[in-house]
Amino acid sequence: MINLRINGDMRAVDVPGDMPLLWVLRDILGLTGTKFGCGIAQCGACTVHLDGIPVRSCLLPVGTIGERAITTIEGIAETPNGAKIQKAWLDLEVIQCGYCQSGQIMSATALLNVTPNPDDADIDAAMAGNICRCGTYVRIREAIKQAAKSV
Amino acid sequence: MFDATATRAGPTRRTFLKAGAAVGGAFLLGFHLPSAMAANAETTVFAPNAFIRIDRQGKVTLIMPQVEMGQGIYTTVAMILAEELDAAFDQVVLEAAPPNDALYANPTFRIQVTGNSNSVRAFWLPLRKAGAAARALLVEASARIWQVDPATCRTDSGEVFHDASGRKASYAALVEHTAGLTAPADPPLKSTANFKLIGQSLKRLDTPDKVNGKVIYGIDAMPPGVTFATLAACPVFGGKVGHVDDSKAKSLPGVRQIVVLDDLVAVVGDHMWAARQGLEALKITWVEGPNAAVSSDDVWKQLRAASEKEGVTARSVGDATGALSKGELIEAAYELPFLAHATMEPMNCTVHLTADSCEIWVGSQVLSRAQAVAAKITGLPLEKITVHNLLIGGGFGRRLEVDHIDKAVRIAQQVAAPVKVVWTREEDIRHDVYRPVYRDRLSATLSGGRIVGWKHRITGSSIIARWLPPAFQKGIDIDAIDSAADIPYDIPNLSVDYVRDEPPAMPTGFWRGVGPNNNVFAIESFMDELARKAGKDPVAFRRDMLGKAPRLQAVLDLAAAKAGWGNPLPPRMGRGIALQTSFGSYIATVAEAEVDEAGEIRVRRIVSAVDTGIVVNPDTVVAQVQGGLIFGLTAALYGEITIDRGRVQQSNFHDYRMLRIDQTPAIEVHLIKSGEAPGGIGETGTTAAPPALGNAIFAATGVRLRRLPIDRSLLAGRKVG
Amino acid sequence: MTLSSNGMLIRTGILAVIVIVVVAFFWFVVGPGPLDFAGGKTVAIAAYSGANPTGVPVEFAKDDLVTRGRYLTQAADCQACHTTEGGLPFAGGRAFKTPFGTLYSPNITPDRETGIGTWTDADLLQAIHQGISRDGTRLYPAFPYAAYTYLADADVLAIKAYLFSLPAVHNAPPANSLAFPYNQRWLMAIWSFLYNPDQRFQPNAERSPEWNRGAYLAEALGHCGDCHTPRNRLQALDNHRKFAGTVVQGWRAYNITGDQDTGVGAWNNAELTSYLSTGHATGRGTASGPMAEAVDLSLAHLSATDHAAIVAYLRSVPAIPSPDLPAPKAEPAPAAPKLGTPAGIDSRGQKLFAGACAGCHDWTGVSPLSPLATLTGGRAVNDPSAANVAQIILLGALRQTIQGVSIMPAFGSAYSDVEIAALANYVVARFGAKPSAITAEEIAELRRMQ
Numbered sequence A: 001m002i003n004l005r006i007n008g009d010m011r012a013v014d015v016p017g018d019m020p021l022l023w024v025l026r027d028i029l030g031l032t033g034t035k036f037g038c039g040i041a042q043c044g045a046c047t048v049h050l051d052g053i054p055v056r057s058c059l060l061p062v063g064t065i066g067e068r069a070i071t072t073i074e075g076i077a078e079t080p081n082g083a084k085i086q087k088a089w090l091d092l093e094v095i096q097c098g099y100c101q102s103g104q105i106m107s108a109t110a111l112l113n114v115t116p117n118p119d120d121a122d123i124d125a126a127m128a129g130n131i132c133r134c135g136t137y138v139r140i141r142e143a144i145k146q147a148a149k150s151v
Numbered sequence B: 001m002f003d004a005t006a007t008r009a010g011p012t013r014r015t016f017l018k019a020g021a022a023v024g025g026a027f028l029l030g031f032h033l034p035s036a037m038a039a040n041a042e043t044t045v046f047a048p049n050a051f052i053r054i055d056r057q058g059k060v061t062l063i064m065p066q067v068e069m070g071q072g073i074y075t076t077v078a079m080i081l082a083e084e085l086d087a088a089f090d091q092v093v094l095e096a097a098p099p100n101d102a103l104y105a106n107p108t109f110r111i112q113v114t115g116n117s118n119s120v121r122a123f124w125l126p127l128r129k130a131g132a133a134a135r136a137l138l139v140e141a142s143a144r145i146w147q148v149d150p151a152t153c154r155t156d157s158g159e160v161f162h163d164a165s166g167r168k169a170s171y172a173a174l175v176e177h178t179a180g181l182t183a184p185a186d187p188p189l190k191s192t193a194n195f196k197l198i199g200q201s202l203k204r205l206d207t208p209d210k211v212n213g214k215v216i217y218g219i220d221a222m223p224p225g226v227t228f229a230t231l232a233a234c235p236v237f238g239g240k241v242g243h244v245d246d247s248k249a250k251s252l253p254g255v256r257q258i259v260v261l262d263d264l265v266a267v268v269g270d271h272m273w274a275a276r277q278g279l280e281a282l283k284i285t286w287v288e289g290p291n292a293a294v295s296s297d298d299v300w301k302q303l304r305a306a307s308e309k310e311g312v313t314a315r316s317v318g319d320a321t322g323a324l325s326k327g328e329l330i331e332a333a334y335e336l337p338f339l340a341h342a343t344m345e346p347m348n349c350t351v352h353l354t355a356d357s358c359e360i361w362v363g364s365q366v367l368s369r370a371q372a373v374a375a376k377i378t379g380l381p382l383e384k385i386t387v388h389n390l391l392i393g394g395g396f397g398r399r400l401e402v403d404h405i406d407k408a409v410r411i412a413q414q415v416a417a418p419v420k421v422v423w424t425r426e427e428d429i430r431h432d433v434y435r436p437v438y439r440d441r442l443s444a445t446l447s448g449g450r451i452v453g454w455k456h457r458i459t460g461s462s463i464i465a466r467w468l469p470p471a472f473q474k475g476i477d478i479d480a481i482d483s484a485a486d487i488p489y490d491i492p493n494l495s496v497d498y499v500r501d502e503p504p505a506m507p508t509g510f511w512r513g514v515g516p517n518n519n520v521f522a523i524e525s526f527m528d529e530l531a532r533k534a535g536k537d538p539v540a541f542r543r544d545m546l547g548k549a550p551r552l553q554a555v556l557d558l559a560a561a562k563a564g565w566g567n568p569l570p571p572r573m574g575r576g577i578a579l580q581t582s583f584g585s586y587i588a589t590v591a592e593a594e595v596d597e598a599g600e601i602r603v604r605r606i607v608s609a610v611d612t613g614i615v616v617n618p619d620t621v622v623a624q625v626q627g628g629l630i631f632g633l634t635a636a637l638y639g640e641i642t643i644d645r646g647r648v649q650q651s652n653f654h655d656y657r658m659l660r661i662d663q664t665p666a667i668e669v670h671l672i673k674s675g676e677a678p679g680g681i682g683e684t685g686t687t688a689a690p691p692a693l694g695n696a697i698f699a700a701t702g703v704r705l706r707r708l709p710i711d712r713s714l715l716a717g718r719k720v721g
Numbered sequence C: 001m002t003l004s005s006n007g008m009l010i011r012t013g014i015l016a017v018i019v020i021v022v023v024a025f026f027w028f029v030v031g032p033g034p035l036d037f038a039g040g041k042t043v044a045i046a047a048y049s050g051a052n053p054t055g056v057p058v059e060f061a062k063d064d065l066v067t068r069g070r071y072l073t074q075a076a077d078c079q080a081c082h083t084t085e086g087g088l089p090f091a092g093g094r095a096f097k098t099p100f101g102t103l104y105s106p107n108i109t110p111d112r113e114t115g116i117g118t119w120t121d122a123d124l125l126q127a128i129h130q131g132i133s134r135d136g137t138r139l140y141p142a143f144p145y146a147a148y149t150y151l152a153d154a155d156v157l158a159i160k161a162y163l164f165s166l167p168a169v170h171n172a173p174p175a176n177s178l179a180f181p182y183n184q185r186w187l188m189a190i191w192s193f194l195y196n197p198d199q200r201f202q203p204n205a206e207r208s209p210e211w212n213r214g215a216y217l218a219e220a221l222g223h224c225g226d227c228h229t230p231r232n233r234l235q236a237l238d239n240h241r242k243f244a245g246t247v248v249q250g251w252r253a254y255n256i257t258g259d260q261d262t263g264v265g266a267w268n269n270a271e272l273t274s275y276l277s278t279g280h281a282t283g284r285g286t287a288s289g290p291m292a293e294a295v296d297l298s299l300a301h302l303s304a305t306d307h308a309a310i311v312a313y314l315r316s317v318p319a320i321p322s323p324d325l326p327a328p329k330a331e332p333a334p335a336a337p338k339l340g341t342p343a344g345i346d347s348r349g350q351k352l353f354a355g356a357c358a359g360c361h362d363w364t365g366v367s368p369l370s371p372l373a374t375l376t377g378g379r380a381v382n383d384p385s386a387a388n389v390a391q392i393i394l395l396g397a398l399r400q401t402i403q404g405v406s407i408m409p410a411f412g413s414a415y416s417d418v419e420i421a422a423l424a425n426y427v428v429a430r431f432g433a434k435p436s437a438i439t440a441e442e443i444a445e446l447r448r449m450q
């Protein structure tokens, strides 16, 4: 049994330690908000937070997480920056198909966690790992800036 | 009824999507009008047509004939229906239409399909009529109660008013009084001046649940007892499974079953991880079949040879042959590669098959086909096949195909439990239905700075012939010639012909931008070449030949003005223009790009001016153009699928690249106000970006790119003044 | 002074000159043998007081011939060279691009037509010890017979037994494409005369049994020097600079002498053992390219005692510094992308890193996902030639570890030379001790070598 702290709850899962967190979240715990896009850390769709830091869950062996707190898209509204980002996303109507957006929101929230007032270069560095096939990048950039300004 | 928001671990929530205040997000209720209820529908539910249902509590349910894949169509359809119905928009509830060609066929294609940027174009009138008819009935019901002339009543936000007497009635209260009334065949429609919703940038109805992970895509369906599978089809198209050594895979923890079919092998497990590990542990020998030796070189050789043949004439004006024989003949050929769709949601389909029923959870652009393919495989009658069409994590034409459903149902035939078949990204890229390779040969003659003779030969696969055979007539693929046969320029002598050439080994299909992608790239690149030959500015050259296309002329002027066309740029930078009339919209796009000495390209800015007729939701239109442009830039800069020994060589995002945020230019979209019928928009940006960029690169470097993706080595080391 | 004494003098003089020439010839052209650094006296195996350093470790001694043969085949890493990517093991055909043309490894499965199915014991012994094929033609030293010549006959025959137990694969590799004069195989006879001692391993009487076992593993079986020892103009190993590192097929095989800063002198035994057995040591980086292959196909399969023996042997190799290499920097880079990169680095590199690399390697260089993906402390990022970093970006990495497959995707096909150069320089600048300046032209050259 592996114990995980996910969105504030303790969950015990009976899975091999090398199983990536992504599949534990989706297929074992039913937290399907975290998405599978590539499986090789190239698209960012699977991004979750470990202690507030963005991590690609598709390659993160669940056995290596230990005590660290996992936050997924289902829990991100509980964090102040997560809520700000979600609101800006809706205000600016960032989303199209939405499939990449869990990951985008997790990466953007993590950015605000460390850089409250990001400039374009900060946004590039933090968000370039998240692919959006629908091409919502222009609005993502704007929404991050708007969220940063909001209180 | 299954509710896909319920997971094995989570609570069951049955949710509707409510406008404004989203309670949860799943458009998965299917079409539920149980027969008992239908019998006394007169008194409990008002359902004047297939698109609207109002119950006595006042809940207005709008049925969505088109599928939501990010293009915002749910909101757009709801706005059109609610506009004519005069319902309170913040109280409507959306429901996905079930598979039913009789009720929900796309008026253009006659089957239930979402594609070709035609949802608004095709459904504009039918939806308005549906809304208006329902409204007329409700007005009539209240007029009868009040014994007044219906013409003296008006509606607003879900209520009927009789101002003279100060009376009003809610739609809910009127439901039971609609019994026995027949809907008018031709209800009066609102005049555009009276639109309250249409034309406003209303908030999208599908997005609130997309920011919190609650939305359910096909890949998220978790029916009770679901098992997880992933598959490998023969890496060479047309090949078969030879031998499978599953000794190692079988014994892996979590692996439940290995399914070996004629053309694929799947591993079923307790979760996707087990299934993937199992698949990797299999030793599969393939019988590769007739395509085992095909390479991209063979594909191009065949296509180039075919383009030398005479084609079937698609359009002929004046005397093209004669006009082309006088003066300098300017010729060029343009080539476009195979492309994969790479939707962010990889292909997947969940199936629960029992002896007498089949339940499917999937995201599909062709709902009735999804049902039909399952019926064909299982032998079950259509009514035993339930399809839950979930939201789509990117369609772009990929989900106009049903191969993922076909494979999943065949796998499900071997599995006792519900099975969710999820493709790896590698499988998704390597077993796509690819945008075909095309070769366009263009020739023209000029006189007095204008084109006098024009010939365009399009050579490529006919997707229509496979996908919609009845529409393939007399050797002409209407998609392949789209935007070429109807070229907007005023050219006195022209001829457009089409050579059908099916590439070896590779299945071809629709890809965002479809036929116009190819044609607009070839024509607009060639127009630029001709402008230089004529010694004219590319904008002026085009403008002079748009006398018969005033809407296009207007967007050209707007785009040129907004982009600062003609203002000097630093060295190594250039602007390029591209025009198009595809999908019933008129668009001019200016790209501004910079090319460094190493040949690396930076797209700095894109300005599009758009006349798409009446705009239902302007913000959605802007978003579609923005996204479409980025989709097109990705193709222009990176997109190419190649094959070697019959195998697709790309596999994932490291070798099939996508534009990322740091490469995204500033994008401006300017909409022109118009009272014309709405045009399509979802694919226009994709079509616009490559030629605009190619022309900008020419302006920056003097290098003409006649092939996509852009070969940066051609641009390297160019000294430009 | 008599004529005769004069003659004596002249003769002595001539002799002296000859001696000097011969000594100089052997010193400069032929050079020392791979084990000469150890000094001391070598003895016949039978005369050695310790355990027999050849064969398999004691715990496998009772296994049948084929099983022992498999161990030795793995230890000699035959599979790596005799298998193409995605091809069947030992079926040959792997291309070796040399400056003189391309060589293809032969099929060594027991197929009678295209493999070695008809070879006798003597045939194989002659090929392995002398570099002479069954038909008498000379083999190119890409086949490391100058190392394999030290193999005991019994070990060669055990390898043969193992190879002959495998399924025969019918596969005729392409013909070599060498330009004149390199296509003149008889020239190899001269090369062999100079560089192949044609002698079996002899234990060093003054060294421990562990050292001697390590020497046998590293020199006769593992042929470490074939990658890690620089070559002279005649493509023979220059053992004056034994294990000091060189470039092989575009990959840099690093200095594995005991030099503190630029070799492995600062590594402890556990680190060396871990690296040899798993291709990774915490804080020391991860093997990639040919070394990763050597670990996965060969070294990982050796016994713990054999790992220890190799480590003991390595420790005895004299330290030689690599002047162009800095001492590795071990500390992680700052977590903030804007910090930690020296000025003047092509900004494209950072953008590419942000998009394609940071998700796995992190801005700190310490991977949150897999220790194998941690960049900091590794030699590749601390190599200002950036050669291996560029190669890994181009070709990716595929590790068949005990825990399963671990993959870094190959970015070569979709990223341009300019991009890969910028990215490699960025990675070296951010995570290494000294920045690099690899160019797009050099990347193009690396591609040509593939």
Ligand code: FES
Pocket: A035, A036, A037, A038, A039, A040, A041, A042, A043, A044, A045, A046, A047, A056, A057, A058, A059, C359
């Ligand atoms: S699925 Fe993890 S980064 Fe793409």
Ligand code: FES
Pocket: A095, A096, A097, A098, A099, A100, A101, A131, A132, A133, A134, A135, A136, B070, B344, B393, B394
């Ligand atoms: S919104 Fe569709 S992939 Fe990003």
